[in-house]
Amino acid sequence: MSSELSANDRAKNAAARRAADFVKDGMRVGLGTGSTAAWLVKCLGERVRDNGLKFRGVPTSTRTAELAREVGIEVITLDEAGWLDVTIDGADEFDGDFNLIKGGGGALLQEKIVATASDKMVVITDPAKEVASLGKFPLPVEVIPFGMRTTKTLIEDALGSMDVSGRDVTLRMNGDAPYVTDEGNHILDLHLGRIGNARQMALTLNQLPGVVENGLFIDVCDVVVIGHSDGTVDLRDITSTMAKQARPSTEKNENLFTDLDG
Numbered sequence: 609m610s611s612e613l614s615a616n617d618r619a620k621n622a623a624a625r626r627a628a629d630f631v632k633d634g635m636r637v638g639l640g641t642g643s644t645a646a647w648l649v650k651c652l653g654e655r656v657r658d659n660g661l662k663f664r665g666v667p668t669s670t671r672t673a674e675l676a677r678e679v680g681i682e683v684i685t686l687d688e689a690g691w692l693d694v695t696i697d698g699a700d701e702f703d704g705d706f707n708l709i710k711g712g713g714g715a716l717l718q719e720k721i722v723a724t725a726s727d728k729m730v731v732i733t734d735p736a737k738e739v740a741s742l743g744k745f746p747l748p749v750e751v752i753p754f755g756m757r758t759t760k761t762l763i764e765d766a767l768g769s770m771d772v773s774g775r776d777v778t779l780r781m782n783g784d785a786p787y788v789t790d791e792g793n794h795i796l797d798l799h800l801g802r803i804g805n806a807r808q809m810a811l812t813l814n815q816l817p818g819v820v821e822n823g824l825f826i827d828v829c830d831v832v833v834i835g836h837s838d839g840t841v842d843l844r845d846i847t848s849t850m851a852k853q854a855r856p857s858t859e860k861n862e863n864l865f866t867d868l869d870g
């Protein structure tokens with residue numbers, strides 16, 4: 609590997625290469641967004657080109673879709689895929705129960721939909737993103753532009769009764785204008801410091817009108833691959849930890865539309 613890479617990039621690259629081993633011929637694979645996920649997409653592109661790996665990818669953003677096509681990955685939509693074998697994505701924070709904060713790169717909505725529609729979600733990360741309690745990283749919340757100030761006030765009011773150590777809510781900007789997501793929405797960043805009950809926070813936020821989705825990924829991640837700057841990786845699997853037993857049982861349904869079609 610190139611010695612010109614920063615220590616952080618070497619760590620991300622190591623995690624991405626190990627996680628790429630989860631992708632096998634014939635799979636439908638969710639492709640995350642962000643700098644760590646970009647390493648993964650490039651690595652998978654190499655394997656398509658050099659090893660003849662055959663799989664179809666569902667990108668979680670226009671950025672990832674462009675990169676995936678550029679490196680020769682066959683791109684399909686989530687609806688074309690129906691269900692995914694695995695999704696591999698980065699994260700902004702992860703805790704000991706495999707819960708995450710995501711959305712630092714602004715793609716949390718598609719990322720959550722894609723990860724939830726997968727048999728397995730693998731997070732690729734460096735060690736610095738591990739926390740005892742989620743919340744140090746500002747929690748991104750995607751909101752629709754209509755009535756955004758009112759939505760912000762509703763969020764601030766809701767935070768008033770929650771166990772957090774900070775309550776500032778800021779609108780994410782892109783230069784002088786609000787940041788716009790792939791779906792044409794905006795992002796409010798919640799500076800909470802520490803989230804006492806992340807599950808309750810996720811449910812509370814999503815009940816507020818105007819909120820589209822929040823960046824807490826609770827009970828979604830199955831595997832965390834932690835890359836180190838010396839090229840080594842630690843792999844943690846939910847099935848071999850106590851966290852799995854603490855999860856409420858969820859059943860992922862492959863034929864989402866069968867019932868509706870009658």
Ligand SMILES: O=C(CO)[C@H](O)[C@H](O)COP(=O)(O)O
Binds near residue numbers: 641716
């Ligand atoms: O959630 C995300 C994008 O919405 C990213 O996965 C997260 O921000 C981590 O990014 P990076 O790998 O660049 O540190």
